[in-house]
Structure formats: C-alpha cells, structure tokens
Amino acid sequence: MTPRISRENGLLVIESGRLILREQSPAAAAVLAEAGSAGIDWLDGAPGSGTQIAAKMVTMTVEAGAFLPGWGLFVIHRSADDVALGGIGYHGPPADGSVEIGYDLTESARGSGWATDAVLAISHWSLSLPPVNTVLATTDPGNEPSQRVLARAGFSRVADRDALWAYELTAEPAGPR
Template identity: 60%
Template sequence: MTLRTSHHDGRQVLESGRVTLREQLPADCAQLAEGKPAELVWIDGIPGEGTMSAASMTVQADAAGVFQPAWGVFAIQRSEDGMAIGGIGFHGPPTDGVAEIGYDLSVSARGAGWATDALLALAEWALTRPGVRVLLATTEPDNIPSQRVLERAGFLRVADHGNLRAFELAGPAT
C-alpha cells in the first residue's frame, strides 16, 4: 500500500489504504487523557485506556518542554468515514536510534486488522525519519493478539524487557 503524508492544521497526517493516522497535538492529548473525544468521533464513544495513557505521556512531555511534534500520539481513523478506532504512537522521540511504539484499539474495532494496518503505516513513516534505526514494542506476556499484530507487521521477538515481551523492527541497512 502507498503511504501518503501531509500536514493539516499543524498535524502530521499519514494515510495508507483503509487507515488514516492523525497526529494529536498536546491540547488534544489533554482532552484525550481525561477520556474526552478531542473533536473526534470514537467508535465506542470515548478513547480506549491505552490511548488515554499515551495522551497523558504527551501532556507530560509538553509540560516538561520536551514534546517533539510527530513523536507522540496519533488517532487511528477509518479512512472511509473518519471514525476514530484507536490510538498509536511513540513513547517519545527516538533515543540512540530506537523509537518505542505502542497502540490501542477501541473494543469494537478489535479483530479486523486495524492495528496491523496502523502499525504498518506508522512503522513505514518512522523508519524514514533521520536518526531512527529500530522500532521497539513491548507487550504483556499474555497479550497474544498484540504479539500477533507485531509479527504480522514484521517485528521480530527479541530479549524480554523485564516482565514484558519485546519486539523490534529494523529499518533498511544504510
């Protein structure tokens, strides 16, 4: 699938097939962190817990003066109608060539490949950014569906990070 990138209202927007990833700015994240829709229409009415938690991380980074645009939260939207079905993004900007990625789907959107599509799009974009060599994702050991999403997106299991299963996707060799 072709990844199209653009900016709209000061936000990074990534479009790939049936998913659109729309960056959420710190003001949006402040609303999402409180479980408010942040001007999005959510399939289950409100964002999921993982999206709210990630939005809190972006709010904290902004308050600390370390927020970097495009290295926070993106809403996952169905391209056909703009319905928000989850969140995906980074735990912050890359460090030593590694960017940590996470995602969350609304309950009603699970099991239909949306997370895989969103992860493929964000990974393609991230691995073209300067200074990014590897994407890292971790899951709870019993979160088999998330581990399958990572595997379908090409991530490979690496050594555990504490009690979490870790997966990495390396960019093209340079």
Template identity: 55%
Template sequence: MTLHASHDGGRLVLTQGRLALKEQLPQDAAQLSDGKPAALVWIDGVPGEGTVGAAMMTVAASKAGVYQPGWGLFAIVRTEDGTALGGVGFHGPPDRGAVEIGYDLSVTARGLGWATDAARALCQWALAQPQVVVVLATTEPGNRPSQAVLERIGFERVADRGELWAYELTTMPE
C-alpha cells in the same frame, strides 16, 4: 501500499489505504487524557483506556518541555467515514536511533486488522526518518493479539525487558 504524509492544521497526518493516522497535539491530548473525544467521533463514544494513557504521556512530555511534534500520539481514523478507532504512537522522540511504539483499539474495532495496519504505517514512516534505525515494542506475555500484530508487521522478538516481551523492527518487509 503507499504511505502519504501531509499536515493539517499543524498536525502530521499519515494516510495509507483504509486509514489515516492523525497526530494529536498536546492540546488534543489534554482532552483525550480526560476521556473527552477531542473533536473526534469515536467508534465506542470515547477513546479507549490505552489511548487515554498515551494522551497522558503526550501531556506530560509537553509539560516537561520534551514533546517533539510527530513523535507522540496519533488517532487511528477510518478514512471511509472519519471514525476514530483507537490510538497509535511513540513513547517519545528517537533516542540513539530507537523509537518505541504502542497501540490501542476501541473494543468494537478489535479483530479487524486495524492495529496491524496502523502500526505498520507508523513504523514505515518512522523507519524513513533519518534519526531512526530501530522501532521497539513490548507486550505482556499473555497478550497474544498484540504479539500477532507485531509478528505480522515483521518485528522479531529479542531479549525480554523485565516482565515484558520485547520486539524490534529495523526494516519493513517487502
């Protein structure tokens, strides 16, 4: 499925099929980090805990002067009606060719393939950038739904990172 990248008000927007990933700039992330909707209509009324945590990472990166547009948090938005379902994004800009991703869905959106679709689109975009050669992800050992997301996209499990299971993706499967 074709991934379309565009910009809206200075925000990167990645659209693929039934979803759009809308970049949350530091000012948006500041609202999300306080549990506010940041001009989005959330399926469960407010962003989920993981999305709030990712927003805090974006705010911290901005305050530290290391935030780079395109390499932070994106809201997962259902294109059908514009409803925000969760968040997906990077733990920071590429470092020696690697970026790490994370994702979180609102409770009501879980189990319907949204995390897989969002993470796949984000990985596809990342691996098309010249400074990225590998996408990394980690899960807790008991988080089978998250592991299934990574496996469906084509990630391979590699050496664990402490208590976390680690995964890598270097190419997008056909």
C-alpha cells in the same frame, strides 16, 4: 504500500490504505487524557484506556518541556468515514536510532486488522526518517493479540525488557495486508 504524508493545521497526517493516522496536538491530548472526545467521532463513543494513557504521557512530556511535535500520539481513523478506532504513537523521540511505539483500539475495532495496518503505517513512516533504524514495541507476556499484530507487521522477538516481551523491526515493512 508507502504511506502518504501531509499536514493538517500543522499536524502530521499519515494515510495508508484504509486508515489515516492523525497527530494530536498537546491540547487535544489533554482532552483525550481525561476520556474526552477532543471533537473526534469515536467508534465506541470515547477513546480506549490505552489511548488515554498515551495522551497523559503526551501531557506529562509537555509539562516537562520535552515535547517534540511528530513524536507523540496519533489517532487511528477509518478512511471510509473518518471514525476513530484507537490510538498509536511514540513513547518519545528516537534515542540511539530506536523509537518505541504503542497502540490501542476501541473494543469494537479489535480483530479486524486495524492495529496491524496502523503498526505497519507508523513503522514505515518511522523507518523512513534518518534518525530511526529500529522500531521497538513491548507487550505483556499474556497479550497474544498484540503479539500477533507485531508478528504480522514483520517484527521479531528480541530480549525481554524487564517483565515485558520486546519486538523490533529494523527494515521497512512490506505494507498493509
């Protein structure tokens, strides 16, 4: 399924099947970085630790003067009720045709395919952009749930990056299950 792309208040929105990915402004990211809700209704009351870390990465990028809109943090929302389930986003803008993604779900959202759907949506969007021909993701060797997400999304294991297992997707994914 091809994601539907729009903008809300100038921020990118990616809609795909049962989820919506909403780009977070630097101001919202600063709130999320401190475990605040940023005015978002979270499934478990607050963003997960991975989403908080990603939000901190956005604020550090802003402080360094290197932030590029569209290449930061997105909150994963259920389409049915707009409740936030986690975060997904980029570790930075594309470099040499490649972009790295990371994702996190709140505890209650895990195990229901939300991460796979979010990875498919952001990967499909990323690979439709001219500067991107590869989407990269890394996991800790023991993070089997994340590795299964990447396999379901069509990623292939490639050479490790430091102590992390690396996965790449170089063609547009088929779409959510």
